[in-house]
Amino acid sequence: MEPILLYGFPLGSSMGLVAALEWLGQPYRLSRVDMLGEMREPSYARLNARHETPVIITEEGRPLTETMAIAAWLEARDIERRISFAPGSPEADRMHQIMAFVNTGFTGAFSPLWVALETEDPDPELKARLRKFGQERVIERHDKLEAMIGDAPFLVGDRPTLADGVLIGVARWLEFHEVAEPDRWPRLEALRRRIEADPAVRFATAIENGETPVGSGALRGQLPLAEVIEKFGV
Known part of the structure; x- marks a missing residue:
């Protein structure tokens, strides 16, 4: 079976x-989770007892949680090094x-x-x-990231x-929480605009918004959350 990302x-x-x-280009499926509703239901704990996203269901039907664990899982399958680098290389270390x-x-x-919200x-x-x-913490962390770019x-x-990929889903929270204007960090703002213009990111954003865009062809469909919980929940 194809892996399923919640x-x-x-x-x-x-x-x-x-x-x-x-970017990886390998077949996958998705399952959409309403974080303000479905994710808080008791049944969701069968996939993630901490009631969080993301979760990926592996080819073996095993739920795997936590962003860094999922990123490592994807990296291990990136044989063509489309989204990662050779293990032990300086580029891999920096990533x-x-x-x-x-x-x-x-x-x-x-x-x-x-x-607060x-x-x-x-x-x-x-x-x-x-x-x-x-706000103080977000600004301080943005200052640090600006220096790293x-x-x-x-x-x-x-x-x-x-x-x-790990950055772009979070970086947009700056505007949502009205912390500061993005141009306060010019390197980061320019980077974000380049990432956001990428076809795969535009596709992912449209998917998140409930649209049905045309992507690379790797997506093999979306499954209802209830079906995923019933089939793969612990």
């Missing part, structure tokens, strides 16, 4: 993994370094902002403190890789 909407970090599957930074401190910096606590002072702390068109060289 991707979240709205604005899921997993959008970049859909793009990575397009892993950037992915680790984006998936930890960069992504985590947004957590107070998500909590989603909390049912009516205390306006608490929400204001969360937003202030989150080199002169190449993409994060590691002249083509998009897993690192660009």
Whole structure:
């Protein structure tokens, strides 16, 4: 069977993994997850007990969670090195370094902002403190990433890789949470525009929005979440 990626909407970090599957070019399927509804249902815990996306169902029918674990799973199947580099090479090391930074401190910096947005606590002072702390952390992490970006068109060289995929699903949260204008970080803004213009990323964004775009042909269809849980849930 083809692997199945469970991707979240709205604005899921997993959008970049859909793009990575397009870049990889191997057959895959998708399953769309409403993160504000379906993901919170008790039945979803059969796929991920932490009630998070992404999840990938491997060819053996085994659910695999966590972005970095899924990225490593994709890298191991990238025989043609379309989205990665030779193991042990300087490029592979840099790709892993950037992915680790984006998936930890960069992504985590947004957590107070998500909590402030989603909390049912009516205390306006608490929400204001969360937003202030989150904005400061996001700005600081953006400063760090800006300093890490080199002169190449993409994060590691002249083509998009897993690192660009891991970044692009999260980077757009800057505007959503109204933290700062993107042009405050010119290298990062230029990089984002190049990634967002890539056909695979445009395809992944359209898929996330519920559209039916034409991609590379690697996507073999989408499955209802209930069917995936019933068939592959633990």
